[in-house]
Amino acid sequence: MDPMPNVTLFILGLFLFAFATELFGGRLKRSPRPWRDVLFMLFGFGSNVLLAGALIGSAIGWALAHWLPAHAGSLAGTAFWLAFPLIFVAEEFAHYWLHRAAHEWRWLWKVHRTHHSAQHLNVSVVYRYNFFWVFMLPQTWMGAIAVYYGLTAPFLAAVLTTYIVNLGTHSSYRWDLWLREKLPASEPVWKVLERIITLPDTHHAHHAYGSKNAHPNGNYAVTIFLFDVLFGTAKIPNSRQEKFGLPISPRLHWAEELLWPVVKKPLLPKPETAPLTTAPEKPAG
Numbered sequence: 001m002d003p004m005p006n007v008t009l010f011i012l013g014l015f016l017f018a019f020a021t022e023l024f025g026g027r028l029k030r031s032p033r034p035w036r037d038v039l040f041m042l043f044g045f046g047s048n049v050l051l052a053g054a055l056i057g058s059a060i061g062w063a064l065a066h067w068l069p070a071h072a073g074s075l076a077g078t079a080f081w082l083a084f085p086l087i088f089v090a091e092e093f094a095h096y097w098l099h100r101a102a103h104e105w106r107w108l109w110k111v112h113r114t115h116h117s118a119q120h121l122n123v124s125v126v127y128r129y130n131f132f133w134v135f136m137l138p139q140t141w142m143g144a145i146a147v148y149y150g151l152t153a154p155f156l157a158a159v160l161t162t163y164i165v166n167l168g169t170h171s172s173y174r175w176d177l178w179l180r181e182k183l184p185a186s187e188p189v190w191k192v193l194e195r196i197i198t199l200p201d202t203h204h205a206h207h208a209y210g211s212k213n214a215h216p217n218g219n220y221a222v223t224i225f226l227f228d229v230l231f232g233t234a235k236i237p238n239s240r241q242e243k244f245g246l247p248i249s250p251r252l253h254w255a256e257e258l259l260w261p262v263v264k265k266p267l268l269p270k271p272e273t274a275p276l277t278t279a280p281e282k283p284a285g
Contacts, residue, residue, distance in 0.1 A: 003153060004156065010160070015123065022123055022124075022173075030120050030172070037118055040124075040254075041125075043129075047131055052134040057140070060141055060145060071148075073150035075150050087151065087154050096221050100220045107261075110261070111132050112130070113252075113260075114130040114258065117257060121241075123172075125207070126167060130258060132259075132261075139159060162223050168199075174200055174204075176199045176200045177240070195226065197225055202215075202237075204240075207244050208243060209244075210243045213237035213241060253266075
């Protein structure tokens with residue numbers, strides 16, 4: 001039995017549950033542009049995940065079947081306990097360097113920037129993508145290779161692990177701080193955990209700006225925060241963030257955000273600020 005449809009439905013159900021929790025909890029209203037956030041999410045989920053993922057998977061599958069037909073399913077006998085960690089670590093390592101490059105190379109930053117323009121961090125940002133970003137994601141093309149070689153189950157386990165952590169770190173609910181406050185005796189465990197696994201604390205700092213606790217050009221790991229620690233890009237603020245997004249978020253044109261470099265638009269004018277008014281002085285007498 002092919003496990004792919006079951007895992008896909010489980011991931012979809014997990015996301016809908018997380019999204020509904022934030023929606024009915026009033027969290028999405030905290031965004032200055034909630035409808036834009038939702039529409040960007042739908043675009044990312046439909047166009048990027050479904051369309052681009054299917055195109056890349058089909059193209060790589062065809063290429064491997066054409067050039068390496070004898071290798072189809074050749075690794076199916078690999079033990080799960082060996083294949084799963086290898087695939088998981090390889091994907092996370094590749095994503096760390098792609099993500100880091102996207103913050104250091106200007107042209108790649110404009111493709112990735114859409115994910116960072118949300119002015120309120122919540123689970124909808126998980127699917128907030130420029131159309132072309134998903135074509136670069138290691139999970140997309142490495143997954144097609146793993147499935148071709150017969151490693152579907154360990155690949156799906158890696159995807160599911162990454163997805164659960166990704167949902168948890170984008171959530172507007174700071175469950176990590178809540179647990180630390182309620183269970184102070186667990187603090188030594190958190191001190192170790194936060195240096196190994198990405199938590200809301202470190203990922204919220206990655207999406208924030210404008211304060212000493214923000215760290216937009218670091219904390220790149222999706223799941224294995226140890227990569228940030230090892231490569232000198234880690235910052236662990238242990239605090240809530242005040243501002244998310246980019247200073248230019250309100251001035252970005254929606255078409256460029258979703259379709260750059262095919263669509264290029266200048267920055268929109270700066271929002272006008274209402275002039276300060278003072279109440280008239282109380283007349284004497």
